[in-house]
Amino acid sequence: MKQKLEEIRKDALAAIEGAQDSAALENLRVSYLGKKGQLTAVLKQMGKLSAEERPVIGQIANEVREALGGAISAQAEKLEKAALALRLKAEAVDVTIPGTPVELGHRHPLSLILDEAKDVFIGMGFSIAEGPEVELAEYNFTRLNTEEGHPARDWGDTFYITEDSSVLLRTQTSPMQVRAMETMPLPLRIIAPGRVYRKDEVDATHSPMFHQLEGLVVDKGITMADLKGTLETLVKRLYGPDSVVRFRPHHFPFTEPSCELDVQCFECKGQGCRVCKNEGWIELLGAGMVHPKVLEGCGIDTEVYSGFAFGIGLERMTMRRFSISDLRLIFENDMRFLAQF
């Protein structure tokens, strides 16, 4: 039996040292030390031994078990180290290889202009409001003094969401006037930039989606002079102090009186060219004194308060500023164009 144990010790140690991976090592552990392993089998026969032999053999058996256990742990550690060394080598990063440059992006020209405009208005004490693009006809039209049957509500011009014409994609940012007057305390000084939608064919000056920036001021004693001063300040801050503007009478249902602001053509300085369609002026925005009906519809006392409002076409502002002659360039996302700003 002693001989058998020595044999097991010798064979097992050799096998363990030769094991090439952890699976092989585990197989060896089972086949020697497991419940049905060779060493266990020998130990099971201890009962047949004489009383003198038993402790001697027992001691040897324990030694063999410890030796095998130790050898297995040692080999496992060795295999682990080898595997780690292999992985480190395989996954090594050469920090001296030049990196792939990440191209830094930049702002879209429309965002640049919007941020500048926001800056100017915040400087004049305005705050920024935002509202839904899917809007109620109630806000987009009715409460802006544009009753049922008004040509602006035509299905040919507006993207209606519901068959009954009660929900639509807002055609202007003006509904934000009503939303602001409904929810914010007076005095009121807000701008509300955002997308608007109209059923227009795409060409050099039209797009079914574009951006407006609405403005609204309601306070005691507001007059047309405040309107003119505010908008002239904006134009001169954005386009330089030499910019020439003119206010032209116009009609909007929700303002009275109403006007449009034109800026002298940047291309021809008023001489007339392709950009200004030979007019010498480019229309930039609509504005006016908020109609008493609109104020009263929001529960504002027109004996005490008055206000002015304006709606700016952001694309037009951007085109004017960067001398862009085709609106489509703003939306096509051609990097050759965008990279210029």
Ligand code: DAH
């Ligand atoms: N909402 C008008 C449009 O889309 C622009 C406009 C005109 C806005 C006059 C105003 C305003 O606030 O007072 O054509």
